[in-house]
């Protein structure tokens with residue numbers, strides 16, 4: 001079966017969905033992604049859907065599931081490149097994609113994740129500094 | 137009103153749903169629907185086709201090019217001989233699902249189409265008709 005490649009980009013994972021996905025591919029992607037997040041300790045997942053001509057409730061649920069699982073593994077999901085016609089249709093369909101962040105394109109999505117990483121690191125540094133102060 | 141051009145496609149697998157989506161897209165574009173209307177109609181077709189497969193146990197879709205004067209459009213009739221829908225009102229409620237879905241397929245498709253009709257008899261099957269006009 002055809003599988004969707006997952007690329008590592010720094011501390012994020014990038015998935016580009018280029019085909020009209022059928023069910024088995026969607027299920028395989030969820031599994032592969034969970035494994036890769038655990039292996040790499042990735043803090044962000046970018047899903048590029050700019051090639052998708054439609055998002056129905058099946059794909060919508062897949063995106064929701066990916067976001068939920070990623071969150072449990074401490075990674076943030078950003079869906080990028082949604083076509084305007086797809087966005088309009090999703091609203092009318094009633095699909096809200098809760099818990100999924102969106103960005104215009106891969107660069108913007110990567111910025112969102114980098115910002116989150118910077119925040120995490122700031123907190124780590126601050127805690128480190130406090131440890132030093134209290135450690136004397 | 138001209139005689140409709142009808143064709144039939146099977147819905148027996150997930151691959152069939154992909155093929156139906158592609159054919160609906162092609163015909164919606166040929167009928168002159170804009171990109172947003174095409175996207176809405178293909179999305180609705182995908183939802184109903186999936187129900188035909190998952191709940192109806194498979195079936196068919198008939199595709200009709202329709203023309204009423206200058207108005208062109210596309211009508212799709214999905215049919216299965218599955219268990220049928222006990223309460224259509226309930227099935228049309230946002231969020232109602234018996235299959236662990238999002239429960240938006242029927243209610244959402246109704247919003248995405250210009251015509252929408254369900255006929256169903258428990259034990260006999262289900263027919264869903266949707267259409268979108270230019």
Ligand SMILES: Nc1ncnc2c1ncn2[C@@H]1O[C@H](COP(=O)(O)OP(=O)(O)O)[C@@H](O)[C@H]1O
Nearest residue numbers: 187191192227233234237238239240241242262
């Ligand atoms: N062709 C069908 N045959 C039997 N039941 C159906 C059919 N289509 C829809 N249903 C019923 O209607 C419910 C709502 O369908 P839908 O709005 O598409 O939501 P979902 O597919 O997420 O369950 C389904 O859960 C199912 O119980």
Ligand SMILES: [Mg+2]
Nearest residue numbers: 183187237241
């Ligand atoms: Mg459905």
